[in-house]
Structure formats: structure tokens, C-alpha cells
Amino acid sequence: MKTFKETLAEKIEAWRPRTERLIKEYGDVEVDKVTIGKILGGMRGLKCLATDISYLDPNEGIRYRGYTLQEVFKKLPKPPGSEMPYVEGVFYLLVTGEMPNEKELEHVLDEFSKRRILPRYVYEVIDSFPCCSHPMSIFSTAILTMGRESFFVKKYHAGVSKKDYWESTFEDALNLLAKLPEIGAYIYAKLYRDGKRIHSNPDLDFGANFAHMMGKEKPYDDVSRMHFIIHSDHESGNVSAHTGHLVGSSLSDVYLSISSMVNGLAGPLHGLANQEVLRWLQQLMDRMGGKIPNEEEMKQFVWDTLNSGQVIPGYGHAVLRKTDPRYALQREFSLKHLKEDPLFKYVDMLYKVVPPILKEQGKAKNPWPNVDAQSGIIQWHYGITEYDFYTVLFGIGRAIGITANLIWDRALGYPLERPKSLTTEMLEEIAGIN
Ligand code: NMX
Numbered sequence: 001m002k003t004f005k006e007t008l009a010e011k012i013e014a015w016r017p018r019t020e021r022l023i024k025e026y027g028d029v030e031v032d033k034v035t036i037g038k039i040l041g042g043m044r045g046l047k048c049l050a051t052d053i054s055y056l057d058p059n060e061g062i063r064y065r066g067y068t069l070q071e072v073f074k075k076l077p078k079p080p081g082s083e084m085p086y087v088e089g090v091f092y093l094l095v096t097g098e099m100p101n102e103k104e105l106e107h108v109l110d111e112f113s114k115r116r117i118l119p120r121y122v123y124e125v126i127d128s129f130p131c132c133s134h135p136m137s138i139f140s141t142a143i144l145t146m147g148r149e150s151f152f153v154k155k156y157h158a159g160v161s162k163k164d165y166w167e168s169t170f171e172d173a174l175n176l177l178a179k180l181p182e183i184g185a186y187i188y189a190k191l192y193r194d195g196k197r198i199h200s201n202p203d204l205d206f207g208a209n210f211a212h213m214m215g216k217e218k219p220y221d222d223v224s225r226m227h228f229i230i231h232s233d234h235e236s237g238n239v240s241a242h243t244g245h246l247v248g249s250s251l252s253d254v255y256l257s258i259s260s261m262v263n264g265l266a267g268p269l270h271g272l273a274n275q276e277v278l279r280w281l282q283q284l285m286d287r288m289g290g291k292i293p294n295e296e297e298m299k300q301f302v303w304d305t306l307n308s309g310q311v312i313p314g315y316g317h318a319v320l321r322k323t324d325p326r327y328a329l330q331r332e333f334s335l336k337h338l339k340e341d342p343l344f345k346y347v348d349m350l351y352k353v354v355p356p357i358l359k360e361q362g363k364a365k366n367p368w369p370n371v372d373a374q375s376g377i378i379q380w381h382y383g384i385t386e387y388d389f390y391t392v393l394f395g396i397g398r399a400i401g402i403t404a405n406l407i408w409d410r411a412l413g414y415p416l417e418r419p420k421s422l423t424t425e426m427l428e429e430i431a432g433i434n
């Protein structure tokens with residue numbers, strides 16, 4: 001049997017001529033048009049990045065290596081007795097483009113398990129944070145601290161060939177990913193459980209070990225697997241993926257790149273929206289004094305939020321134009337496992353109430369819910385009510401896709417990213433404004 005790395009090496013060798021040919025023979029072919037609207041409008045929709053790890057269709061949603069999420073969940077191998085697949089399997093899929101067979105999966109599980117031990121200084125860094133620090137700041141710093149472990153940096157200083165950069169990036173990626181559940185669980189223990197840490201269990205897979213360290217019973221292992229898998233990738237243009245890629249393009253190592261992507265994810269228009277959904281719902285619960293609002297009361301709450309100039313968290317999207325399939329998947333899980341949860345009832349009613357209101361308001365291009373409208377409610381149901389922590393969970397998942405991208409960025413020799421900027425005066429001149 002070939003190892004994970006040997007399989008990847010073959011894929012890379014086979015892929016390189018395709019990229020080389022595109023650059024050499026078709027470098028001048030136009031793909032998209034850059035308008036002033038795009039330059040001043042956050043480059044929305046501008047086709048200017050390449051990745052083969054995943055693709056986001058506005059109506060269908062995300063595909064990982066050509067597979068819809070439904071297919072990913074159906075085809076990836078699952079631990080015995082579990083509803084959700086191994087997280088390690090999705091990393092294999094994103095990196096190699098293939099579903100792992102039993103032997104390949106066993107090998108990846110072993111790779112993750114043997115790299116999971118966290119250096120002591122990471123606990124000390126987490127311990128030394130001042131009170132009231134946001135968990136995302138701690139998470140980002142914990143990752144950053146481990147830069148001293150980078151295998152890529154050692155190889156680079158030793159003078160390795162550009163063609164081989166991917167190998168040490170692959171090692172860094174595995175070394176970091178295997179440690180993220182422990183970092184996340186320790187931040188949680190430190191902030192919300194008086195530092196009472198539960199030691200990791202090397203016999204458990206990524207999702208089950210995380211659940212174990214969080215002190216949670218079944219089915220929280222499946223909740224974790226589902227959460228990490230659905231958050232793992234969303235093509236290259238979203239803020240976290242783009243940040244990871246941009247920072248990596250200067251040959252910053254995996255630790256620097258992933259720490260940076262975490263900082264991008266921590267904004268309320270991106271990953272932090274999952275915490276914002278809960279914060280917003282808490283305001284509604286306070287207003288209702290614990291009573292479930294009726295549809296009219298809910299509509300009023302939504303309008304009040306909009307009329308005060310705020311966004312409805314968990315709704316809208318820069319690319320999607322339909323309900324996010326990640327929302328739909330979590331809704332399906334919620335209908336099966338937490339249908340009677342009062343918070344799920346809120347979320348269920350919001351699904352009916354918000355899209356028509358956003359349509360009526362006429363501003364949001366996509367009135368439908370995104371992944372963040374559901375994820376926090378599931379965590380809350382299983383007892384993780386400290387919603388400041390939710391984006392750390394998103395970050396653990398997102399690191400899987402971004403590291404897969406970083407490996408391939410190195411393998412295909414993607415260069416330093418450096419677009420050109422213009423001044424307002426220059427734009428006015430281009431527009432023909434006197
Ligand atoms: N509630 C209220 N207004 C909205 C919403 C919303 N959920 N979504 C978009 N709009 C507004 C938006 O603020 C903009 O207003 P203005 O013209 O005054 O600047 C207008 O509609 C047009 O925006 P769009 O082109 O539809 O959206 P854009 O691509 O700029 O932004 C989001 C996408 C996701 C940032 C935006 O929909 C939003 O702020 N949603 C709420 C926050 C959220 O759920 N973020 C999580 C996204 C998923 N993730 O995990 O990253």
C-alpha cells in the first residue's frame with residue numbers, strides 16, 4: 001500500500017504539467033473583467049483565484065473535490081456505530097481528491113494520532129492570556145507560537161529545492177491539524193471550566209477525541225465530526241481561505257498562515273456570525289421573558305434589527321443565492337435530534353420569517369440562511385453555551401481545507417500574491433470624470 005504522502009506525490013507529478021501548460025501557452029487568455037465596481041466593491045465575484053480543493057456554485061453550494069456535501073457524508077468511511085464520517089477522511093479527500101479506502105484511512109488515522117501531543121509551552125501561552133481575551137485571539141496565538149516547530153522553515157534554511165516545498169508543508173499541515181482539537185479543548189477548559197483539562201485519548205478519532213476532551217457524551221462525537229467536515233472548505237475567495245493563501249504566498253509557514261486565517265475568520269461578517277446568531281437570539285429571549293415568540297413578534301424583532309442599521313446574522317452570502325447546503329444538513333440533523341429544543345424552534349421560525357423580510361427590504365442579494373444560522377444552536381443544545389467559543393470550532397474545521405490548499409499552492413509553485421492598486425484620482429481619470 002502507498003502511504004498518504006506517496007499517493008499525493010504521484011498526484012502532484014501528474015497535475016503539474018496542466019498548470020505549467022496553462023501558464024506557458026494560455027497565460028494571455030482573459031477570464032474576467034475588472035471594473036471600478038469590482039475594485040471598490042470588495043472584488044465580489046471577480047474570478048481571479050485558482051483552487052482544485054473545492055468549488056462553490058451559487059445555487060448548488062459547495063463541492064469538495066467534485067462531491068456535494070451529501071455525497072461526502074455518504075461516501076466517506078464512518079467509525080463503527082456513527083452517523084458521521086471520520087474527519088481524517090475528509091482531509092485525505094481534500095488533499096488527494098480521492099475517498100480513502102479502509103487501509104488508507106487507517107494510515108491517516110495513525111498519522112493524526114501520533115502527532116497529537118501538544119508542546120508544554122502552548123499550554124503556558126494559553127494560561128498566560130489576560131482575562132476577557134476572546135477565544136479566537138487565544139486560538140490564533142497558540143497556533144502562532146508553534147511556528148518554531150516548522151519543518152518547512154528548517155528545510156528552507158537548509159536550501160531545499162522549490163519543487164520539494166510541498167513535502168515539508170505537508171508535514172507541518174499534519175503536525176498542526178492533529179493538535180488543533182487539543183488546543184481548542186484546552187482553551188475551553190481554561191476559559192469556562194477552571195482549567196480542568198481532560199487528557200486526550202490516542203485511540204479515538206479526531207471528532208471523538210475532541211468530544212472526549214470537551215467532556216461530552218455521544219452523540220457529541222458525531223456533532224463534532226459533522227461540524228468540522230462542513231466547515232472545512234468553501235473555495236478560495238472567502239476571507240479566511242484567501243488570507244491563509246495570501247500569507248502563505250510569501251512562503252510564510254503553515255503556522256503563520258493558519259494563525260492569520262483564524263484572525264480573518266474572527267470577524268462578525270465571516271465566522272464570528274455563528275456567535276452573533278446566539279447573541280442576537282439571547283436579546284430576543286430577554287425581550288420575550290423566556291416565552292416562545294409568535295410569528296408576528298419574530299417579524300417585529302427582525303425588522304427592529306434591520307431598522308436599527310444592523311445585519312441579520314446567519315443570513316445572506318457573498319456567493320450563495322440559495323439556502324446554504326451546510327445549513328440544510330444541520331437542519332436535517334436538528335430535526336432528527338433536537339426538534340423540541342426551544343432554540344431550534346426560534347431558528348425554525350426565523351427560516352420562515354427572515355427571507356421574505358430581507359426580500360421586502362430589497363438590499364441583501366441572498367435572503368437565505370448560511371451555515372452560521374444553525375451551527376451554534378446545535379452546540380447550545382449539547383451544553384456548549386459559551387457562544388464566544390463557537391468560532392474556534394469553525395476555525396478547527398477551516399484549517400483542514402486551508403492546509404490542503406497550502407500544500408497544493410507549494411506543489412504547483414503558486415507565486416507571491418501581489419495585485420496592483422490605484423488611487424481614487426486614477427480611477428476618476430479611467431472613468432472619464434474631469
Ligand atoms: N441582513 C441585513 N442586511 C444584509 C444582510 C443581512 N443578513 N446581508 C446583506 N445585507 C445588506 C448588506 O449589508 C448590503 O447593505 P449596504 O448596501 O447598505 O452595504 C446589501 O445588503 C448588499 O449586500 P450583499 O451584496 O447581499 O452581501 P455581501 O456580499 O456584501 O455580504 C455577507 C455578504 C455575508 C457579509 C452579508 O450577507 C452579511 O452581512 N450577512 C450577515 C452576517 C453573516 O451571516 N455572515 C456569515 C457569512 C458566512 N460565513 O460564515 O462567513
Ligand code: MLT
Binds near residue numbers: 234240
Ligand atoms: C465560508 O464558509 O467561508 C463562508 O460561507 C463565507 C464565504 O464563502 O464567503
